[in-house]
Amino acid sequence: MEKLKNKNTIVLIISAVLILIAIIVAVVATASSSKDEKVTATHSTEEGVSIDLASIADMNNNSTTKKSQNKTSYSYEPGKYKVATKDDPLGLRLEPNTTSDRLIYVPKDYEVEVLAIWEDWGYVVYEQTGGWLSMNYLELVSSNKKTTSDAEQ
Numbered sequence: 001m002e003k004l005k006n007k008n009t010i011v012l013i014i015s016a017v018l019i020l021i022a023i024i025v026a027v028v029a030t031a032s033s034s035k036d037e038k039v040t041a042t043h044s045t046e047e048g049v050s051i052d053l054a055s056i057a058d059m060n061n062n063s064t065t066k067k068s069q070n071k072t073s074y075s076y077e078p079g080k081y082k083v084a085t086k087d088d089p090l091g092l093r094l095e096p097n098t099t100s101d102r103l104i105y106v107p108k109d110y111e112v113e114v115l116a117i118w119e120d121w122g123y124v125v126y127e128q129t130g131g132w133l134s135m136n137y138l139e140l141v142s143s144n145k146k147t148t149s150d151a152e153q
Contacts (some may be wrong), residue, residue: 020038074135076117077145081138083110090138092131096121103131 051126077085083090089105096118104111106126122131 015136036125073121074117076114076120076122076135077143078114078117078122079145080141081112081122081135082131082141083108083137084139085137090133092124092126092129092133093121094107094131095121096132098134100132104129105131114136114138 083106085108087108089107091102092104092106093100093102104126106124110126112122112124112126114124114133114135116123117131117135120135121134122138123130124133
């Protein structure tokens with residue numbers, strides 16, 4: 001009888017270990033499948049944060065979003081912008097949408113460099129945190145666009 005209890009205990013321990021390994025494998029597989037595995041060019045900002053500008057360009061060309069299907073046009077461009085909220089700071093978001101988590105808040109009147117645009121969202125780096133700000137609450141200070149006279153020089 002004692003030998004049977006020992007065998008059942010060993011079987012139980014082995015089963016628990018196998019279940020734990022299966023859970024770990026599932027978590028790792030889920031995490032790795034959610035990452036974009038495509039290797040693309042990145043842009044390093046002066047704060048040392050690296051962003052994938054090609055992925056942002058792909059987002060601009062992707063017509064699967066509801067806004068893109070509505071053919072809304074946006075006239076924003078990369079450059080220096082000032083946070084132009086009424087009173088509150090502006091939430092820097094993980095993804096370019098209002099349901100995405102806020103990572104940090106950018107104070108009113110603070111100037112940021114918009115590195116890339118997707119629809120009405122601008123990608124910025126604030127305090128070494130990269131994320132998205134709504135362009136509806138940003139006011140253009142200076143553009144990165146070269147004028148004709150700049151191109152001639």
